[in-house]
Amino acid sequence: MDKDNDLTIRQPVAAKPKIPPPSIFAKPFARSTDPGVVQLLTEDEQAALIAISRVVEFRRHTVIYPEGGRSRFVYNVISGVAETYCLLPDGERRVSSFLFPSDLLGLSENGEYVATAQALTPLTAYKMPFEDLARLVRRDPDLDVVFLCKLCHELRQAERHTVTAIHNDARARVAGFILWLWRSEVTALTDDTTVTLPMLRHDIADYLGLSTEAISRALHQLETGGLIQRRGPRALQLLNIQELRRAAREI
Amino acid sequence: MDKDNDLTIRQPVAAKPKIPPPSIFAKPFARSTDPGVVQLLTEDEQAALIAISRVVEFRRHTVIYPEGGRSRFVYNVISGVAETYCLLPDGERRVSSFLFPSDLLGLSENGEYVATAQALTPLTAYKMPFEDLARLVRRDPDLDVVFLCKLCHELRQAERHTVTAIHNDARARVAGFILWLWRSEVTALTDDTTVTLPMLRHDIADYLGLSTEAISRALHQLETGGLIQRRGPRALQLLNIQELRRAAREI
DNA sequence: CGCGATATTGAAGTCTGTCAAGCCCTGTGG
DNA sequence: CCACAGGGCTTGACAGACTTCAATATCGCG
Incomplete structure (x- = not known):
């Protein structure tokens, strides 16, 4: 409208x-x-x-x-x-x-x-x-x-x-979660590849059925793989969305 | 019909x-x-x-x-x-x-x-x-x-x-599933403690995010614990509903 | 600038997935 | 009604992933 x-x-x-x-x-x-x-x-x-x-x-x-x-x-x-x-x-x-x-x-x-x-x-x-x-x-x-x-x-x-959430491993769940957040936050934004995480690791972990440590490790994996980059604990930069979707088993 | x-x-x-x-x-x-x-x-x-x-x-x-x-x-x-x-x-x-x-x-x-x-x-x-x-x-x-x-x-x-499903172990998931089935099948039944499993183990496993083997093992555990009794692969007798609910972490 | 809470990283333990084998049930055909 | 074959179910062994526990690093707020 x-x-x-x-x-x-x-x-x-x-x-x-x-x-x-x-x-x-x-x-x-x-x-x-x-x-x-x-x-x-x-x-x-x-x-x-x-x-x-x-x-x-x-x-x-x-x-x-x-x-x-x-x-x-x-x-x-x-x-x-x-x-x-x-x-x-x-x-x-x-x-x-x-x-x-x-x-x-x-x-x-x-x-x-x-x-x-x-x-x-x-x-x-x-x-x-x-x-x-x-x-x-x-x-x-x-x-x-x-x-x-x-x-x-x-x-x-x-x-x-x-x-x-039920069938995927930690890396896939976190990848999917990031993509979901990204789509939910979509706006007429200048930088389309930034995702903010307004919630605590604990909340993410709970939502995905993992421990906070598993979230950290999964983020580490995704960062090492060049899919994302952490910009402080509350912000992510998406570097390779195609690969992220594959990691989330969306493709 | x-x-x-x-x-x-x-x-x-x-x-x-x-x-x-x-x-x-x-x-x-x-x-x-x-x-x-x-x-x-x-x-x-x-x-x-x-x-x-x-x-x-x-x-x-x-x-x-x-x-x-x-x-x-x-x-x-x-x-x-x-x-x-x-x-x-x-x-x-x-x-x-x-x-x-x-x-x-x-x-x-x-x-x-x-x-x-x-x-x-x-x-x-x-x-x-x-x-x-x-x-x-x-x-x-x-x-x-x-x-x-x-x-x-x-x-x-x-x-x-x-x-x-996400937070519980195999035993709890299966216990919860059994209780859910039991409530879903509720009718004007004579024997209120019988549950039929119309689906394959594979379907249950998939629905709960487990393997078929894990389902078997969980049923075995519940049977050993005296919570249920298997009457063939497609029917269960609920022996201790209170404990089942506890196992499913409903209480 | 410093403290508390949050996040990350490391090591050991537990549970489940996977692979493999044997058993049981079911449904078919004689 | 019985025998048989196929598929489904169960059980065991091992490897992998996650959880837990513990310690350190970092962030954010006063």
């Missing part, structure tokens, strides 16, 4: 960055001209969502909502990165997903959030009361299809994550 | 088992009195779905639809078990899910099925033309919410599968 893209992640310190509208991207399940992800919301729908929403901001490491908490709101990320995790009975933490701009946040079950959501960077989002959203969806069949589409998209992604 | 049931989900041999209506179970995301899975379809909605559906049957090992094929239909399983899998570039097969009665089948992307679906047992299903279903959903906002609910449910399940 408009250039909500330029804000997705980093943004030069602007005087008053204007807020992009609510945004839901997905690959439609029906055949379409564009085989990639597309904006599913029309301007009217964006306006309708804005009408029931409030823009909220979270600082780094803030809990957006807790696991088990009463689920009253759904969030549409505007900028920043978040993670969701569950706490196991034995106290361990299990990262279940990372969320980027235009992602939806607030999956619930029986009126309770199924995981804790936490901001990994400063984060802004549209906060939509669940009830209002339900009313809106019930009234606008097209909007409803939008959410169906998005959920299908997420489901496919989740299945792919499972399949690839 | 016929009594394919006694294989997968046993049902007393009735002369003419009447076909159960379309069925979608899920835990609602909104708070409800019943915290478990509930039937989301009203009788009217079931009738509407029947009106656009055809009941189809598949024999064991039949392909229901192929990966990459034009996605024209969505299926609602009535009886039997199916699996979906993708073929990797190197020819390997990746099982992405198992489907049971009342599950939905036919996830697509850009008009194409994202995986091959195959019957593991004789299977019957409602076959719904995608276009008709879309029309129906667009007209009936409640039905629409049903599908949203079901998709959320599937998404949660997928995330749980990932989280548990």
